[in-house]
Amino acid sequence: MPRGSLVHRAHTEQGRAAARDAAPSKAPSAHTAHLGAGIVPRGLRHREKPSMFQTRPLMWGFTVTIGVLIALVLALTLYNLGSVLISVFAALFISLGLDPLIRWFQKLGMPRPWALVTVIALIVAMLATILLIIIPLIIEQVQQIVTTVPQQVAALEKSGWFTQLDENTGGLVGAVVDWVQTTIADPKFWATVGGGALQVGFAVTNALSSGFFVAILTIWFVATLDTMKTAAYSLVAASKREVFSGYSNRIMDSVGRYLSGMVILAFINAVFSVILLTLVGVHYAFIIGVAVFFITLIPLIGTVITTAFMTVIALFVSPTAALITLLSMLVYMQVEAYILTPRVMSKAVQVPGSIVLISALAGGTLAGLGGALVAIPISAGIILLIREVLIPAKARS
Secondary structure (H helix, E strand, O other): OOHHHHHHHHHHHHHHHHHHHHOOOOOOOHHHHHHHOOOOOHHHOOOOOOOHHHHOHHHHHHHHHHHHHHHHHHHHHHHHOHHHHHHHHHHHHHHHHHHHHHHHHHHOOOOHHHHHHHHHHHHHHHHHHHHHHHHHHHHHHHHHHHHHHHHHHHHHHHOHHHHHHHHHOOOHHHHHHHHHHHHHHOHHHHHHHOOOHHHHHHHHHHHHHHHHHHHHHHHHHHHOHHHHHHHHHOOOOHHHHHHHHHHHHHHHHHHHHHHHHHHHHHHHHHHHHHHHHHHHOOOOHHHHHHHHHHHOOOOOOHHHHHHHHHHHHHHOOOHHHHHHHHHHHHHHHHHHHHHHHHHHOOOOOOOOHHHHHHHHHHHHHHHHHHHHHHHHHHHHHHHHHHHHHHHHHHHHO
């Protein structure tokens, strides 16, 4: 073969090789790439395992029905045990409120066992006072209400200012007062309110038994509170137990101070109310003071409610008595807000007013007055948890 042909052929082969090198490599197909990566294309995937609903619909329906029935049985059980659970929670909250008193006795140099015995003795003495003194006095004053309210209404109708007000309203006020007088004086009304005499007896019996149960359970919780805490903390993982117990103790201490502070403020309010109503001439001031004690356990709104209630009660005595009651309670509200509350509640967690209203409304809707009283300490614990745990965690993130 001529030399020129060989050279030309060599140059041609080199050009083809260079063209092949310069040409972009063809990308593998999606099918090949998926297979190489170990991913099976959608069309080649194995069919997923069918669910129980597809294979055995009867068994699936039976299983779901059993689950729903179990849930309904649990809900019904909790509903039937509602009063017991409320009593247990009440005793637990009372024991948390008494714990600061035990610690106060310990600060005075008293050993904890003796502090526990002292607090238990105070509880027993309080129960004895309620049974022997307070309950008979309440029964006596209820009888006074039934007998004296009609007389006070009659005297109110004869007063000049009431006559003028009745004329200005076209006799509407007089008709309302007459209806109130007739209703209160009718014994059937009180039986109807309680659902009959037999149901009233059952209600009183249940209240006494529940109170006795709560008192005994409170004594037990007060005596074994530290043991209960230790047992509860042992259920937490050891790596998180110290942090959990620290926050739990702070929350329970704060809630305990909150509860004890509210009891002290409510007691002061009740004593002041009894003294004030007695001075203005209300004959059944003690039973009103008992009601004031429980109502003013609800902060922010309790004192407002009792002020309006006491003013209306004093109006049956005279307009002057009602005015004195209203002005005195307004002054007391300022003293309570700016002097008593900061001193008593200085170490307790502060609950915003809006949270108090929402908690009291929600708790009262769910479980009455007791629910309103319990809901506010729970809100206080949640607020403390948010302040001490959630906000610092967000600040570190």
